[in-house]
Amino acid sequence: MHFNLLISVLASLWTEPGIWITVALLSLAILAAVAIAYSQARPRNRTEFERSSDSPRSAPTGGLIGNVDQSGKIHYLPSKKVGLPRPKIEPQLGRLVAWHIIAATAWLLFGTTVGEYLGVKFVAPDIDQVSWLSFGRLRPVHTNAVFWGWSSLAMLGLGYYVTSVVSNAKLHSFRFAWITFALVNLAVAIGSIALMAGINNGGGEYREYTWPVMALFAAGIVLALINFIATIAKRSTADIYISNWYMVAALMFLVTIVLVAYLPFWQQGLGETIVQGYYMHQGVGMWFMMFLLGLTYYFLPQQLNTPIFSYSLGILAFWTQIIFYTLIGTHHFVFSSIPWWLQTVAIFGSVGMIIPVAAGSANFLLTFRGSFHKVGGSYTLPFFLVGIVFYFTGSFQGTAEAFRTTNEIWHFTDFTVAHSHLTMYGIIAFFLWAGIYSIGPRIHGQEPPQATVGAHFWMALIGLFFYAVPLMIGGTERGLAWKSDSAFIESVTLMAPYWLWRAIGGTLMWLSHFVFAYNVYRMLIANKTSPASRDLQLNK
Amino acid sequence: MKYYEDHRKLFGTAIALFLGLTYFVAIAPALRNEAINEPLPGSEPLSSDEQAGKELYIANGCVACHTQQVRDIPMDASWGSRPSIAADYARSQRTDLWRNTATLMGTERTGPDLTDVGTRQPSVDWHLLHLYNPRAVVPESVMPAYPWMFQNTDMPAEGQKVVPVPDSYRRGSGKIVATEEALQLVAYLLSLKQVPLPDGSLTEAFAPEPTPLPASSASDGEASSTPQFDGARSYQKHCQACHQPTGKGLAGAFPPLAGSPIVLEEDPSKIVSIVMNGYDGRVSEGYAVMPPIGTTNNISPEELQAIVNYIRSSWGNDAPAAEIDQIRTALAE
Numbered sequence: 001m002h003f004n005l006l007i008s009v010l011a012s013l014w015t016e017p018g019i020w021i022t023v024a025l026l027s028l029a030i031l032a033a034v035a036i037a038y039s040q041a042r043p044r045n046r047t048e049f050e051r052s053s054d055s056p057r058s059a060p061t062g063g064l065i066g067n068v069d070q071s072g073k074i075h076y077l078p079s080k081k082v083g084l085p086r087p088k089i090e091p092q093l094g095r096l097v098a099w100h101i102i103a104a105t106a107w108l109l110f111g112t113t114v115g116e117y118l119g120v121k122f123v124a125p126d127i128d129q130v131s132w133l134s135f136g137r138l139r140p141v142h143t144n145a146v147f148w149g150w151s152s153l154a155m156l157g158l159g160y161y162v163t164s165v166v167s168n169a170k171l172h173s174f175r176f177a178w179i180t181f182a183l184v185n186l187a188v189a190i191g192s193i194a195l196m197a198g199i200n201n202g203g204g205e206y207r208e209y210t211w212p213v214m215a216l217f218a219a220g221i222v223l224a225l226i227n228f229i230a231t232i233a234k235r236s237t238a239d240i241y242i243s244n245w246y247m248v249a250a251l252m253f254l255v256t257i258v259l260v261a262y263l264p265f266w267q268q269g270l271g272e273t274i275v276q277g278y279y280m281h282q283g284v285g286m287w288f289m290m291f292l293l294g295l296t297y298y299f300l301p302q303q304l305n306t307p308i309f310s311y312s313l314g315i316l317a318f319w320t321q322i323i324f325y326t327l328i329g330t331h332h333f334v335f336s337s338i339p340w341w342l343q344t345v346a347i348f349g350s351v352g353m354i355i356p357v358a359a360g361s362a363n364f365l366l367t368f369r370g371s372f373h374k375v376g377g378s379y380t381l382p383f384f385l386v387g388i389v390f391y392f393t394g395s396f397q398g399t400a401e402a403f404r405t406t407n408e409i410w411h412f413t414d415f416t417v418a419h420s421h422l423t424m425y426g427i428i429a430f431f432l433w434a435g436i437y438s439i440g441p442r443i444h445g446q447e448p449p450q451a452t453v454g455a456h457f458w459m460a461l462i463g464l465f466f467y468a469v470p471l472m473i474g475g476t477e478r479g480l481a482w483k484s485d486s487a488f489i490e491s492v493t494l495m496a497p498y499w500l501w502r503a504i505g506g507t508l509m510w511l512s513h514f515v516f517a518y519n520v521y522r523m524l525i526a527n528k529t530s531p532a533s534r535d536l537q538l539n540k
Numbered sequence: 541m542k543y544y545e546d547h548r549k550l551f552g553t554a555i556a557l558f559l560g561l562t563y564f565v566a567i568a569p570a571l572r573n574e575a576i577n578e579p580l581p582g583s584e585p586l587s588s589d590e591q592a593g594k595e596l597y598i599a600n601g602c603v604a605c606h607t608q609q610v611r612d613i614p615m616d617a618s619w620g621s622r623p624s625i626a627a628d629y630a631r632s633q634r635t636d637l638w639r640n641t642a643t644l645m646g647t648e649r650t651g652p653d654l655t656d657v658g659t660r661q662p663s664v665d666w667h668l669l670h671l672y673n674p675r676a677v678v679p680e681s682v683m684p685a686y687p688w689m690f691q692n693t694d695m696p697a698e699g700q701k702v703v704p705v706p707d708s709y710r711r712g713s714g715k716i717v718a719t720e721e722a723l724q725l726v727a728y729l730l731s732l733k734q735v736p737l738p739d740g741s742l743t744e745a746f747a748p749e750p751t752p753l754p755a756s757s758a759s760d761g762e763a764s765s766t767p768q769f770d771g772a773r774s775y776q777k778h779c780q781a782c783h784q785p786t787g788k789g790l791a792g793a794f795p796p797l798a799g800s801p802i803v804l805e806e807d808p809s810k811i812v813s814i815v816m817n818g819y820d821g822r823v824s825e826g827y828a829v830m831p832p833i834g835t836t837n838n839i840s841p842e843e844l845q846a847i848v849n850y851i852r853s854s855w856g857n858d859a860p861a862a863e864i865d866q867i868r869t870a871l872a873e
Contacts, residue, residue, distance in 0.1 A: 125683065136600045201640045248554075264637055268633045271573050326561035330565070335612050485615075492682065
């Protein structure tokens with residue numbers, strides 16, 4: 001009888017608006033992936049062949065073989081365009097950015113190795129029985145390391161570069177920047193060890209580090225905030241470029257939410273939950289998303305070599321993001337015992353997010369207008385395109401999840417895990433990689449190998465789909481199983497195949513990070529007079 | 541625009557707007573909820589062992605998979621007899637200077653909700669075995685094992701709790717005894733019980749379905765005026781964790797129901813008494829004490845009849861079905 005009930009519930013899936021919204025959003029992302037694949041595979045136009053055959057690598061160097069003239073021949077695997085010849089970054093700034101990228105990459109490897117292991121534990125729960133490695137202790141190690149270690153350090157590194165470029169001013173204080181770097185790394189290192197040892201703050205997601213650990217992080221962010229504002233204050237342009245709006249706002253808001261969430265003398269009882277909803281969602285929306293939008297407003301037009309489509313849309317998105325995003329935190333506690341009006345405000349804010357998300361993604365896509373042919377010949381633009389598509393689809397998915405009808409089914413299931421990876425990975429990580437591949441070659445003049453950038457991109461993207469799609473299907477089925485009142489353990493066994501797929505997709509994502517780390521090595525660490533770098537010098 | 545050329549004004553406006561909204565959606569409601577909520581009159585503060593257990597629950601990150609909130613929707617009715625209310629969390633105060641309040645509401649339900657687990661599963665022996673290795677009692681479980689809360693010893697000391705671990709899950713030699721930590725964690729889990737509301741009622745209606753699915757309305761049509769219980773399902777809910785889907789129990793921990801003379805007795809009054817009042821008659825054989833599951837879970841005579849008839853007719857058992865009158869008579873005794 002219950003089986004029949006489950007079948008009929010599954011059949012009624014399509015009447016749930018959230019389901020078809022999600023299916024539509026997902027098909028958008030898949031279509032975009034196919035489009036990128038097509039543009040990468042398509043033979044490129046003539047001017048680019050000419051460009052690649054100009055490469056000094058194929059120039060005659062003497063000897064019989066060397067005298068074979070390659071120019072004018074068709075290259076079946078054309079080489080990607082390297083960065084436009086631009087002056088190298090001044091060494092002091094280059095060193096700062098390079099170290100941020102290197103440390104961020106190290107935290108990415110650490111954090112996702114932990115994540116991969118956690119995914120395996122769903123399939124093989126007895127793989128180890130060591131207290132420091134048990135699931136409940138490791139899960140926050142993963143989330144916090146990729147949040148505060150990987151994403152935050154990469155953002156800061158790219159941000160120092162962007163803020164000084166768009167202000168046309170030297171970074172205010174390199175000393176401050178290095179202190180921030182040390183504090184953030186220290187916080188993540190101490191925090192990770194403490195969590196494994198069983199010392200945590202009491203259970204709020206992304207708030208697992210205790211306040212003394214988070215105080216180190218916050219002190220670093222305060223110094224960075226001073227650094228950014230002081231750099232902007234001595235800008236030699238009249239305007240404050242929009243990137244600086246977003247980045248400075250993100251730094252100010254992060255300091256605010258950390259103070260609200262961590263001041264150690266309040267939040268008794270339900271107060272803790274109300275603040276938790278606020279904190280966890282402002283963390284992702286007002287720190288990561290806000291800062292990344294700022295970076296993208298610089299890097300995307302720079303890589304497309306065209307101005308941003310509409311400055312005003314960027315301003316509209318900025319203010320509406322503040323107005324609506326700040327309200328949405330408690331949508332993580334719909335139907336719980338926090339005040340009903342507060343839940344309704346959060347749902348209202350989630351719907352309002354359609355405005356900044358549509359404005360932002362339309363702005364980025366329209367900046368691409370007329371330049372889509374460049375995607376095939378670039379190794380940074382595909383990362384931007386994926387980031388934009390997930391910004392649109394992932395954020396709208398968040399709105400779709402916030403309604404009471406959909407929240408009832410999806411909340412508490414792995415659907416939310418899929419959502420957080422579509423956003424923190426699909427948006428944040430892909431934009432960060434786009435920025436890193438844009439700026440990396442300009443620090444020592446060393447391009448990463450084209451083949452390994454492609455491998456990184458496709459493994460990460462395909463891995464993300466294999467990770468998220470099964471979890472969304474399984475999460476939906478699980479929520480419906482709960483609703484049809486079947487036994488809880490049946491909802492565990494029904495997840496088993498989806499958890500296996502998640503582990504497979506996660507493995508692809510995880511392996512792609514080692515390829516990325518190799519690319520970082522080639523750009524920032526390898527012998528600085530390698531052939532690749534000589535090529536670039538000659539290109540200039 | 542001049543306004544956008546002055547970084548003080550621009551950033552000042554942004555932070556002022558953010559702070560204002562922060563006060564509106566976070567600071568003010570949090571302060572107000574701190575001020576207006578008090579623990580329910582029937583609730584008790586945690587004992588020192590239970591508090592130590594709660595700290596172990598926090599340290600091991602159990603909140604990553606277990607919620608402690610019964611939402612006000614029918615789907616959550618299986619986790620408690622009423623929706624959680626703000627007063628249920630009023631006893632949660634800051635753990636200490638270094639650590640925040642732990643309401644442990646959670647945001648993932650990979651494992652069951654634990655708001656009322658002390659009512660649902662009151663057996664200490666079951667919890668200990670489950671913590672040592674969850675798969676020993678629930679083969680499909682993906683919960684981590686916590687063997688570091690147990691010790692191996694050849695000679696258990698007086699009063700030490702020996703855990704009857706089946707051989708395939710045993711690690712090391714000798715007997716496996718629970719450490720103080722394991723007992724404290726179980727004490728905390730058993731303390732998790734919903735407190736009756738001050739008017740004396742334990743139950744409060746759940747909010748109606750926001751969107752009734754066609755499937756559920758169809759099943760409503762089938763239901764007659766008296767509630768019908770599916771014995772297999774009620775067994776799964778209340779009995780299976782210990783006595784297992786096979787009815788064979790677990791050697792040395794939970795006795796088999798298949799072929800059990802008590803179950804097969806023609807008069808159901810003994811089995812009714814055991815379900816409702818608990819049983820310690822087989823402790824000398826090494827089995828755990830049976831808790832009064834029927835009473836703590838408020839099982840109705842109809843559901844009890846369904847359970848009794850299910851176990852009397854499954855796994856090769858062939859005792860005659862008990863009539864509802866027999867059940868009522870047995871309950872009256």
